[in-house]
Amino acid sequence: MNPERGHRHFHDELAALQARLVQMGGAAEELVRLAVDALLARDVEKAEAVVRRDQEIDDLEVEIDERALRLLALQQPMASDLRLIMTALKASNDVERVGDHAVNVAHAVRRLGAGAPLPERRDIEEMAGISLGMLADALAAFVSRDAKLARDVCVRDDRLDALRNSVARTLITQMLEDPRAITSALDLFLVAQNLERIGDLATNISEDVVFLVEGRSIKHHVEERSRGAADISAVGDADE
Numbered sequence: 001m002n003p004e005r006g007h008r009h010f011h012d013e014l015a016a017l018q019a020r021l022v023q024m025g026g027a028a029e030e031l032v033r034l035a036v037d038a039l040l041a042r043d044v045e046k047a048e049a050v051v052r053r054d055q056e057i058d059d060l061e062v063e064i065d066e067r068a069l070r071l072l073a074l075q076q077p078m079a080s081d082l083r084l085i086m087t088a089l090k091a092s093n094d095v096e097r098v099g100d101h102a103v104n105v106a107h108a109v110r111r112l113g114a115g116a117p118l119p120e121r122r123d124i125e126e127m128a129g130i131s132l133g134m135l136a137d138a139l140a141a142f143v144s145r146d147a148k149l150a151r152d153v154c155v156r157d158d159r160l161d162a163l164r165n166s167v168a169r170t171l172i173t174q175m176l177e178d179p180r181a182i183t184s185a186l187d188l189f190l191v192a193q194n195l196e197r198i199g200d201l202a203t204n205i206s207e208d209v210v211f212l213v214e215g216r217s218i219k220h221h222v223e224e225r226s227r228g229a230a231d232i233s234a235v236g237d238a239d240e
Contacts, residue, residue: 010075014084017067021088021095024060025139028098031057032135032198035105036128039191044113050106057099064092080212087212091142094201094208098135101194101201108187108194123170124188127163127195130156134202141206147213150206154218160199167192 031050038046068089071077077085134153141150171185171192210218 010071013067013071014081017064017071017088018084020060020064020067021092022139022143024057024064024092024095025142027057027060028095028102029132029135029139031099031102032132035102035109036132038109039105039128040125042109042113044110047106047109047113051103054099054103057096061092061096064088083212083215087208090208091205094204098198098201101198104194105191108191112184112187121188123163123167124192124195127160127167127192130160130163131195131198131202134160134199138202138205138209141209145209145213147210150209151218153206154203157199157203160196164192164196
């Protein structure tokens, strides 16, 4: 294979890798939407559909892993191409876990559907909306290479964490006041935990997008720590 043809083949394979990741992300987003719809409508049939369709996401993760590892082994990519392959490997793992959390929500819906009707939970509905929005925007940021949007997704995670803690407090109170509600309350808490984890995974994907676009890590608030250290240094210099 001549160098020009080999270069073109490499970038065709790279494009195919990205296309599969986008396909996988879309499938996971659709699965989360279906799980949320099942939850809000207490629709057991939709919950069953979520469980059935999870295999598609698992299969795509395996394919992406194989494509990425083949590119790493045969092409020895550098710079932005290497970052794209590494991002695809990490993001596909996060997307697969998103699908697993959607399935967990679906299992909870199946159990809740067999119980007595519960009061409307606006906080869990808000959590569902935030986690879905974070996931959709994280995937959109990857497609458009939008580091600003990716950073915005990361900021929203704090609101999701606060809501999860609020849900936990109110459900504990409910269980203490009415022991008959313990089973359903525990399922709702499981739902809240899984929605919060979907937000965490969307944050992971967004952090990887920033790394892909800018070549820098923003994991574990590293940028904030760097700015804080710079501010302290600046104050020290001013005192001298």
